[in-house]
Amino acid sequence: MSDSALSDLDLAHRLADAARAAILPWFRRPDLVAANKLAEGFDPVTEADRAAEEAMRALLARHRSEDGIWGEEFGQSPGVSGRTWVLDPIDGTRGFIAGTPTWGVLIALGDESGPHLGVIDQPYTGERFVGAPGVAEMTGPLGARALRSRATDRLEQAILFTTFPELGSAAERAGFEAVAGEVQLTRYGMDCYAYALVAAGQVDLVIEAGLNAYDVQAPIAVIEAAGGIVTDWQGGPAHHGGRVLAAANPALHAAALAHLARVR
Secondary structure, X not given: OOOOOOOHHXXXXXXXXXXXXXXXXXXXXXXXXEEEOOOOOOOEEEHHHHHHHHHHHHHHHHHOOOOEEEEOOOEEEOOOOOOEEEEEEEEOHHHHHHOOOOOEEEEEEEEOOEEEEEEEEEOOOOEEEEEEOOEEEXXXXXXXXXXXXXXXXXXXXXXXXXXXXXXXXXXHHHHHHHHHOOOOEEEEOOOHHHHHHHXXXXXXXXXXXXXXXXXXXXXXXXXXXXXXXXXXXXXXXXXXXXXXXXXXXXXXXXXXXXXXXOXX
């Protein structure tokens, strides 16, 4: 049975704490081994990925046994409550094995309509970005503060992040480049940290393709709590993954969507 004395938000923090404890001993270790999950291409997984998801699943089994779980490493476990915890123990494993600090732990809670609670946690820098009903906040080395996305409303003033050209088809890349050709600055390869920066009011847009639900559900909840908007490239729901556009505000979202919606 669920532990009603423990709120969903408090449990989400406990999940993030458990993942931190499981992951950090492996970060920047010279003996870290990455296995490849793909027959063609490279999709790495490490002991840290598996240990973090196992730690989070153990807590959920203890406190939310009626809820479902969807994790990147161990798949879907059905529940009976209609709610699902969506976990990506290390979003950005390529960055993790390369020693960069732009990977993160993603935790979301939602239902078929999408996520309503999300956490983006960066264990190495000690930053945690949280979005939930009535909650939009981050903690880190400089303390705690509210999250609020930027008011930039024109593409020529915007900062854009993406994983292109690493992911996506030729047509999808062309759509991204149509937007990139108008913005002030484009940066590459930040994984989930880019979404956290949208919520924190540092950057304006993230455009990606080829995502899974566990890649995007936590960022959706965090960005929307901070005042931003996340959709697919047609302006519809994005919580199942695929092509994703995250924007700091509706006006900027509309400007980028005008280019991306043409991609078929």
